[in-house]
Amino acid sequence: MTGIWPCPLDGHEYWFGSDRGRMARLLILPPLFAEANRCRSLLTAMIRQLDDCGIDAFLPDFPGWNESLAPLQKQDLQNWRDAAQAATDHWQITHFLALRGGAELCPPALPGFTVSPLSGKKQLRSMIRAQTILEREAGRHRRSEELLQMGLQDGLTLAGFQIGPAMLRDLLEADAAAHSSAEELTIDALQLSPPWLRAEPGHDPAQAEEMARAICARLGRKLIFNTIEV
Amino acid sequence: MATRATCAKSDTILRQILRDILALDEDRVAAFTSDTGLFGHLPELDSMAVASLLTEIEDRFDIMIEDDEVDGDMLETYGALLAFVEARRTAS
Numbered sequence: 001m002t003g004i005w006p007c008p009l010d011g012h013e014y015w016f017g018s019d020r021g022r023m024a025r026l027l028i029l030p031p032l033f034a035e036a037n038r039c040r041s042l043l044t045a046m047i048r049q050l051d052d053c054g055i056d057a058f059l060p061d062f063p064g065w066n067e068s069l070a071p072l073q074k075q076d077l078q079n080w081r082d083a084a085q086a087a088t089d090h091w092q093i094t095h096f097l098a099l100r101g102g103a104e105l106c107p108p109a110l111p112g113f114t115v116s117p118l119s120g121k122k123q124l125r126s127m128i129r130a131q132t133i134l135e136r137e138a139g140r141h142r143r144s145e146e147l148l149q150m151g152l153q154d155g156l157t158l159a160g161f162q163i164g165p166a167m168l169r170d171l172l173e174a175d176a177a178a179h180s181s182a183e184e185l186t187i188d189a190l191q192l193s194p195p196w197l198r199a200e201p202g203h204d205p206a207q208a209e210e211m212a213r214a215i216c217a218r219l220g221r222k223l224i225f226n227t228i229e230v
Numbered sequence: 231m232a233t234r235a236t237c238a239k240s241d242t243i244l245r246q247i248l249r250d251i252l253a254l255d256e257d258r259v260a261a262f263t264s265d266t267g268l269f270g271h272l273p274e275l276d277s278m279a280v281a282s283l284l285t286e287i288e289d290r291f292d293i294m295i296e297d298d299e300v301d302g303d304m305l306e307t308y309g310a311l312l313a314f315v316e317a318r319r320t321a322s
Contacts, residue, residue: 034278129284133280159278
């Protein structure tokens with residue numbers, strides 16, 4: 001269930017998922033930065049459940065993510081959007097599932113689902129706020145605006161993530177988390193206790209199963225509908 | 231002026247947020263009183279969790295919280311945090 005995929009920006013990246021040449025092929029765009037770590041366990045468990053439901057699902061690393069050797073501070077949102085499109089083409093993806101900040105990366109022509117989409121702007125606000133609190137604890141009083149201006153010049157380390165000026169600019173302007181043709185799955189509908197909010201990552205097989213079931217039901221309907229239309 | 235119904239709703243939402251962020255069980259959060267200590271009392275509520283908490287409060291209550299408003303008093307107890315949220319909701 002793992003392998004290397006030819007990410008166009010740096011040659012190769014790791015991916016996790018199941019590829020059995022099936023009709024439904026789901027690209028998973030996880031939350032960004034710290035929220036990604038909190039959701040990885042849920043997403044990998046969900047992929048195994050989707051596999052059992054007959055859905056191929058792909059959770060690729062993009063440059064600067066997870067096992068990637070590419071430096072995060074050199075990345076910007078456009079790099080990741082290009083990677084999302086390349087992954088879509090590479091695996092002949094039929095739908096995406098984007099969680100939180102991952103919604104900023106959805107390939108525009110692809111149908112799919114979002115879960116609690118978070119705009120880049122809000123994501124950045126939260127990360128800078130966390131940094132101001134950490135700075136205050138270290139005896140340095142820096143306002144969010146001051147940190148942002150410093151970052152736009154030289155980059156910033158936010159919660160351990162090295163974010164370059166280009167990424168900061170992109171996040172500041174990214175306010176289009178809502179994907180026009182995406183169906184938003186609410187946390188209530190998924191009966192999900194939001195894992196991206198958890199202070200510590202957890203493992204919850206029941207939630208993974210619930211998410212997989214919800215996606216199977218919707219993808220099944222969509223595929224039947226598309227077949228009838230054709 | 232905030233009505234009793236609005237206050238009750240804020241209380242429910244705020245408890246839900248704390249439950250989601252701190253991964254506390256429902257009974258524990260339901261037992262919070264105005265005097266229940268938060269920052270410095272709950273080991274789960276570290277600096278990163280505070281940032282998530284404030285952002286989630288902004289989102290679910292549709293308010294903005296400025297840097298200057300974040301201090302120890304506001305996060306000292308559950309009652310203080312609820313009073314802050316109520317005051318901001320009334321003002322907006």
